[in-house]
Structures are given as structure tokens and as C-alpha cells.
Amino acid sequence: MDEVTGPAHGATATAALPVSARATLRDVARAAGVSHTTVSNAFARPDQLSAPLRAHVLATARALGYAGPSPAARSLRTGRHGALGLVFSEDLPYAFSDPTATQFLQGVAEACRERAANLLLIATRTGERAGDGGDDSTLGGSPALRDAAVDGVIVYSLASDSAMLDPIAARRLPLVVVDQPRLPGVAFVGIDDEGAARAIAEHLLGLGHRRFVILSLKLCPDGREGIADARRTAGATYEVAAARLAGYRGALAAAGVDPATVPVVECARNDERRARELLAPLLATARPTTRPTAVLAMSDRLALGAVSAARAAGLAIPGDVSVVGFDDVAVDGAGEALPLTTVRQPHAGKGRAAVERLGAATTGGARVLATELVVRASSGPAPTAGR
């Protein structure tokens, strides 16, 4: 038994309580001959009691098989959870396969670890949409969201009509939105998508390109893909895609290229294979005089699909066609993949910024992180007319 030099605590733990029924703080107190508060302090505030008594309490707790203070009871009393929630637009499982999402997660995780907060991935069911209306849809919410014991929520890249936001607002949780949607009065972290898109389009225009294809991320969460007409692009609910599109088009228009003549190919998933399949027909167009000489892809993965499609069509990059991406999630691998011209954006930085923002307790306001145009080998001068 531990040597106890403090006041004589007569009853030492061996009074066998049934180990089956989970011991509580009060059981430990009883067995150790102290008050329940003292036991609580032994765990949470060591400076509030003498070292020998603390040792005695801890030993008693161990002997009783006490599992430690219950997180639920603690949270109930203190109002804090020591965790923050994360909601993804996509199926949570899919997010783990997207490098932009995992890099973002990495940043979030770093910042969380620094402040010793846990990270609750909220398992949203897919296919929930706004406008289901009933009272319960917002106050009841999805069970995953309603049960989430968190001090705040980060929302990553949601469609502007997503049903996820209302329940969060209803629960009055501090909220930070990353990437999209931008909402008045809601803290935001993201980049200048339109500006970055404009810059990369201007890069291509500066190289002499005049015939483009835009390879777009999904514009709405409805799963449609393929050529997007004007109505569809105008009704986009994914603001990031809409902003990049606007950026591309703005640059083109300013250079005298009519955006209406530039096809927009929408990919429902940020996926190389699918991008290749959807783009292939456009590149396979026979005559070099009508074929696009540059592909504006909204992500590096889509860009790699474009590269693949171009090669399959026998086109040289950047000789026949230039391809630019977005994100700079280059596989730093064996270095064999074609280095992409792209927009570098701070994925992990967004994660860190989002966590900081949540801690700062400032409501509203946007934090716009810097991006950088990175020119590599996948873009080059437009082929000369005669070629």
C-alpha cells in the first residue's frame, strides 16, 4: 500500500465493491475515505491536494477499477467537449481518396494537435438537400450532427444549397466554412478562386492560345456530367467551380475570346479516368484548326486525365496542346508524371487557418489565403497556325 503521511485515511480500498457495476467518482471517494471533490481534483487539478493523498486516491481508483472521469459528465458540467467537428461535402469516405481533402485534413489535424483538441469526423449521409422543410429537418437534423459533441464545426466545401448548414446554425455552434459557400456573417477561409483562375488563363493567353476547353469540377451535387450549357453553368451551386469558371471566362473575354465558344466539360467526380473519358471526344476532333490548343482544368487530377486523353489522341504536350491544372497536388513520386502548370494553393494552410478561426471566436469575416501560379512543362506556346 502507498505510504500516506497526510491525515489518517482509515479505510483503504480493499473493501471490495462489486467490480461489475462501474465505479464512479463517489465510489472511489467512499473507498478512499475522502470527498468526491477531492477525487475529482486528484484527476483534474493535482495542485488542489497534497501529493500523498493524491497518490492514495489514485491507488484506490485503480484498485476499484475506476475508469476515470466520465467525459460526458464532464462536458455536461463544463459545457466544453475538447473536440471540433468536420463536415465534408462529399461522402466522408470519398474525401480520404482526394489529395486536396487529405492535405486539408492534415492541416486541420496539425492545428488540432497543437491545441490538444480531438477531431470529430461527422458522418453525414449523402444525398441530403435543402428544402425538405419540416421542422425536424433543421432542429432534429441528421443524427450524426445532432449527437456530435463538439465545440465548433468546420465545414469543407459544401454546395450552397446543402442541407448541412441549417442544423449547424440551429445548434448555435461556432462555424467556419472552408472554400464554399460564402455566407454573410459566417467565418470563411479560402482563396481567391476567380483571381487565380484568371491568372492561369492569362498565362495561356499570353502563350498565344485562342482555342480552349474548360474541364470543370462538378457544378451541382446532382451527379450530371458532360458538356454544360449556359443554363447549367449559370445555376452552379458549387461556388468554387463557378468562381474559377468566371475567372477563366473573364480572362478569355478580356483577350477577345468569346467565352460562349468555349466548351465546359463537367466531371461529377474529381477523377482522372472520368476526365479522360469525357474529354477524349473533344480532343479527337480531326482538324487541327478547330481542335482546342489548351485545356483549362479545375484540378490537377482532371488535368492529368486531360494529359492522358491527349496522349491517347496522339497529341504532344505541350507541343499540340497545353494543359493546366489547379491545386498543385503533384505526386512528388518517382518524378515521372508530367509536371503540371497549375495554381498552388495552401491546402494544409486552409486547415490550420480554419482551426485558428474557430478558436478566435470572431464571428464572420473572410480569410483569403494567397495562391501562386506555378508554370511547369505542361504548358507552352500555342502551335502556329500552319502546323
Added chain:
Amino acid sequence: MDEVTGPAHGATATAALPVSARATLRDVARAAGVSHTTVSNAFARPDQLSAPLRAHVLATARALGYAGPSPAARSLRTGRHGALGLVFSEDLPYAFSDPTATQFLQGVAEACRERAANLLLIATRTGERAGDGGDDSTLGGSPALRDAAVDGVIVYSLASDSAMLDPIAARRLPLVVVDQPRLPGVAFVGIDDEGAARAIAEHLLGLGHRRFVILSLKLCPDGREGIADARRTAGATYEVAAARLAGYRGALAAAGVDPATVPVVECARNDERRARELLAPLLATARPTTRPTAVLAMSDRLALGAVSAARAAGLAIPGDVSVVGFDDVAVDGAGEALPLTTVRQPHAGKGRAAVERLGAATTGGARVLATELVVRASSGPAPTAGR
């Protein structure tokens, strides 16, 4: 106001309570003129009250700005949290950059979504080791673990002397260990690492190889790397690495190759670049007659590093040297990377299995998932002696 056909609930919510102090269930009850239980039922058990009354209660709740039932209070009463915890060996942030870990996470996330459970990533501080001793190290635990409001914990790939396990055991949480360490009485999900390693080594032996290098994942969490001597390999605390090593060596010994002559190069991180740097000196060895003809890498990433090192040394693959990996996390990318001979293991399947296991509430027992030897272009016949 809502039309209420039920009993006459006189007081309708407009009696303005201060919106500042968060409304509770009882405030809503008072305002709606019903009992607190009825309000509770309105949220959690709609079948327990009439539809019109429920609508009235919900409307009142909304008017008061009630944030919905508190997760903490609910958990305290019910004893359930609707979430399960995940603990990683590495820094949590690092895990998101490792494809095996993200695929595993993907499986976990899928299974969680199916059972509407949230996923709590527990932010362990790095560098905690067993043997710090004090009572508090296990019962107090890291704050992240102590505060984790979860119904069970999945532990991914921990060193056998990791300090993470004791606090979990102390909290009496249901526990499933994935990959390592195997502990008596603790549920386990993993693969037959030794058998799979033996199989892939036998594949190379069957191709005539006799001179090998082993490119090992870290053997201990102490960050040491480079050539591992017998003492170090014998004292490995990462059981997976130890098992694969045993598998390789077993196959070699059985084929008459003395394992003691086979160098083991340990990489502290599962990282291509580092692997290349560490392996380069061994492959740069001048004479073809002493140079290894095959590299046994414990992961695909290490294997890619080996490929890179070999190419840098001017060696053809598999002409001069064969390289095999482990994991089969092939970049399904543009398809330009060299296709690796490897062991396919079900990363996502491990995640799903772990979640199932946690739900099954069976204590102990190992679930060993199948692996498959996948022969691709990175391995071939050993160069003939004269070459």
C-alpha cells in the same frame, strides 16, 4: 401560429425569455405548456406524442432559439456517444499523407457511415512512450484520450511498447487493434504479414535471385535509420516490420541463403525519397557480382524509392535488379510509374472489419484478412552470373 387541435395549450411561446441564456428543454416545456419529457420526446421519439402537439413544441423550441438536446446530457444519461475513436501510431497529421492509412480510414469511414456513427480522431501527442510509470500516466492519460467521448476505440499500427494502450485499457473501452500489436485478450484485425512476406521472397527466389537487400519500415519508434544490425532487428517493437522480416528471412534460409548476409536498411519514415537516399550506397557498389539483384521492400513507397535509386545507379529494372513492394497502393494515375510486384492487402477492408469487430462486442480473437501476391513488371529473373 401553428394550428393546434390537441388539448388547449394556452401559453404560446411568445412570452419572451431572455434569448441570451441558452434555452433548455425545460424552458421550452414551460413556454409550450407541456412537460419536459414531452419536449424530449418531440425530438427523440416522435411516436410518443400526437403530431399537432409535436409541431407546436418544435415551433416553440425554434421561437426560443433552443439549440436541440445537448449531446453531453444525452450521453451522460444513456451511456452512449454515437462515436468511435481512432488512434494512430504516427502523428495524426502524418497519417493523412500515407496512402495505406488513408485507405484504411476510408474503410473505417464507410463502416461508420453505415451505422451512423461519428469518427473521433484522437489527437495523440507524439513521443509518448511506456514506462513513464506514474499513476497518472495511465489513469490520467493524455487529455485527448481522457476527454474522448467514444463508445470504443480502434488503434492503428502501434509499437508494442506504446503508451497509448494503457490509458485505453484503464478507461475500459472496447478496443480493436489493427495490424499491431497483437495482445492476448484484445480483438485484432490484420493480415498474415510473415506468410505474405515469405511468399513474395519465395517469388524472387524462384526467379533465381540469391543476393538481396531488405528495405525495412521502421523497427522502433525512435527514429533511427540506416543499416540495422542483428540486435536492432531482434529488438523491433513494430511487430509488422518484425513479422515481414521474419517472413523474408525464413524463405531465404529455407532456400539456402544465409539471412545474416542480407543487409537490412531501415527507413524511419515510409517515404520514397528517404528510401532512395538510404539504399543508394548499397546499389552503387561497383561489382555486379556482389551487388544485390533483388530488393525486398516492406512497402510500395519504399519500393518506389528503391526503383528510383536503382535507376539513378544506371541499373535496369528488372534486368539488373528486381524490386518488390508491399501494400499495393499503386498510384492508379497516368499509369506511367513502373508497375510493382507487391503484396496486395485490403486496407479499406481492415477498416471495415475493425468497425464491425467493435460493434460485435466480442472480446479478443484475431481476424486475419487474406492477402495476394501480385506479380508485375518490377520483378524478373535474376541476371545470369556472367552478365
Added chain:
DNA sequence: TCGCCTCTCTTGAACGGTCAAGTTGAGGCT
């Protein structure tokens, strides 16, 4: 020697839900 302060520990009351066990009134069955 007294008063006051500090250190250490105790007491009792929340925190905000859920659950088990009533209570009531309406309706069905004999």
C-alpha cells in the same frame, strides 16, 4: 496572543437530458 491568510479538504447544488412508473380520459368489448 490575536487575527488573518493560506493550504487542504468538504458540502451541496447545479449541468440538461432520459427513463421508469404513474395518471388521465377515451373507446372497445362483454
Added chain:
DNA sequence: AGCCTCAACTTGACCGTTCAAGAGAGGCGA
């Protein structure tokens, strides 16, 4: 009519902590 059942709601206790306030002992300066 009388009895039983059932739906619809209420009552009171309880989950296991933390916190504010207080009490007793010992030390120290005045």
C-alpha cells in the same frame, strides 16, 4: 354498465461530473 386497454402525457429520480462557497488547521506577522 362495468371493465380493460391503449394512447397521450406527467412526475420524479437519476446519470457522474465540476464549481462556488465554506470550514478547520497551521503558520506568520503584528
